[in-house]
Amino acid sequence: MSPHDRTHCSSDRMKLDNDLKDNPRRIEYYSGKARLSAFTPEEVSALLAFRFGVISGQKGLDVTQILTCRLGSLKAATHMHRLMTSLANIWEGPFMVAPPCSRTVTLDEAIMCKMLRCAMADNRTQFENVIGPLLATKSIPATWRLFRNVADSLLDRHNA
16 A cells, blocks of 8 residues: 555545534444454455455445455356445435445444345345334335345355
């Protein structure tokens, strides 16, 4: 990582911290205690791809291409891009994403990883318990399918 990248990530982190200070409601959604090391390799891979996808979209880059590089397949990238778009539309408030260089995980990211873990285990009941309080009931079946598609494509890649 170049010094410029570290500076950019530091400024992103400061902006995130300032945004949280300006919005006390969001503070409850951010936990500086959760670390990437607490998640499975598949979850970390998906989370980092998600982070890079968000940044790519903000910069007007080809999100699918970036996701394909990060996830190793066009199929996984397509499913992740659909998931990203869906979460942006159905999540209450902005989905809090940490900079890619951050070892800490926002609560939104942790919830996403927990949902992905449920999807990878094909445990819809637990998935609904995690997501139920956060989404409208009508959004749950479609969200489940999106997470299952991402999970299946990640499992295919890791089992290959």
